[in-house]
Amino acid sequence: MHTITLIKGDGIGPSIMDEAVKVINATGVKIEWEEAYAGLSAFEKFGTPLPDATMTSFDKTRVAFKGPLTTVVGTGFRSINVALRQQYDLYANVRPAKSWAGIKTRYDDVDIVIVRENTEGLYVGLEHYLSPKKDIAESLAVVTRSASERIVEYAFQYARDNNRQKVTVCHKANILKFSQGLFLDVAREVAARYPDINFDEKIIDAACMHMVMNPKQFDVVVTTNMFGDILSDLTAGLVGGLGLIPGANIGADAALFEAVHGSAPDIAGKNLANPTAVIMAGAMMLSHIGETEAAERVVKAVEKVVNEGIYVTPDLNPNTKAGTVEMGSAIAAAME
Numbered sequence: 001m002h003t004i005t006l007i008k009g010d011g012i013g014p015s016i017m018d019e020a021v022k023v024i025n026a027t028g029v030k031i032e033w034e035e036a037y038a039g040l041s042a043f044e045k046f047g048t049p050l051p052d053a054t055m056t057s058f059d060k061t062r063v064a065f066k067g068p069l070t071t072v073v074g075t076g077f078r079s080i081n082v083a084l085r086q087q088y089d090l091y092a093n094v095r096p097a098k099s100w101a102g103i104k105t106r107y108d109d110v111d112i113v114i115v116r117e118n119t120e121g122l123y124v125g126l127e128h129y130l131s132p133k134k135d136i137a138e139s140l141a142v143v144t145r146s147a148s149e150r151i152v153e154y155a156f157q158y159a160r161d162n163n164r165q166k167v168t169v170c171h172k173a174n175i176l177k178f179s180q181g182l183f184l185d186v187a188r189e190v191a192a193r194y195p196d197i198n199f200d201e202k203i204i205d206a207a208c209m210h211m212v213m214n215p216k217q218f219d220v221v222v223t224t225n226m227f228g229d230i231l232s233d234l235t236a237g238l239v240g241g242l243g244l245i246p247g248a249n250i251g252a253d254a255a256l257f258e259a260v261h262g263s264a265p266d267i268a269g270k271n272l273a274n275p276t277a278v279i280m281a282g283a284m285m286l287s288h289i290g291e292t293e294a295a296e297r298v299v300k301a302v303e304k305v306v307n308e309g310i311y312v313t314p315d316l317n318p319n320t321k322a323g324t325v326e327m328g329s330a331i332a333a334a335m336e
């Protein structure tokens, strides 16, 4: 029996997470879901976006499965996603984007894993105004040798463990000579320890252009926090949209699994949200807890349903009659 902290989240969160739990339970793996709250729904219920009970549960389980959280702009509360990643030192954010046989996009052979540094960079939360009139603002980026080294190590080790050929570091060391310069220096040092894996460097803006024009040259990509945030939405766009891309937040002794996308308030409550991303995140979570065979069955079932293109949400097929619930049920039913 595994115990997992379940945070359904905001907006489309509860609807897609219910489908993901349905699919994971259908594997037969025994999981005790410990429901906890975070984000806007927690704020409305308990007056805080991150109640102590949620932390107590995650402290104990060390594995969390989380729906998207709405970050209310301008309330003074920091992003709970960022807070959780920093609190549990979930330093590696792994976001695989792969073409699907059944989804027509510009390319049919994209297979890119973004490995995003998840604890520092521009998202450390060091922001303030420099003038009483609040007309000058400053946001600081923090890059440390130790965090850079462990994320680049993670990317190379991931490449080695998953039979991948190449790691590309994306950076802006030409302009941000200190913070990005340090990250690039460390990446070069680590790369030298992995002679079996090809190493490439790209300046982030050019990397975006190359990724759109010739995605095949990218395999594993390692980069700092904000660039990884942006690049992972870009890779989502290459393979069919945000509804498809899972993300694992991995630390030394805790891990949190979620989708790359947010709470999509524009489609919440309409049975339109694609549950694929969180279901695929669930598969990553099953692998993480040692249930690799169940994880493979989930991935196969998702592939079958997505590639058939019938019981899928409208982002994948505009003529569909199915929604979130029908897609989740079809995936659960497709499991052998």
Ligand code: NAI
Pocket: 012, 067, 068, 069, 070, 071, 072, 081, 242, 243, 244, 258, 259, 260, 261, 262, 263, 264, 265, 266, 267, 272, 273, 274, 275, 277, 315
């Ligand atoms: P978003 O990712 O929620 O939505 C962007 C666009 O993609 C929307 O048009 C939405 O309808 C579509 N979309 C997203 N997920 C989809 C799905 N599963 N199926 C079909 N279409 C989908 O980004 P947005 O609108 O910028 O952010 C909304 C809220 O989510 C904000 O409060 C933001 O802070 C939060 N957010 C939370 C994240 C997390 O909890 N990990 C990650 C990203 C954003």
Ligand code: MG
Pocket: 229, 230, 233, 260
């Ligand atoms: Mg993002």
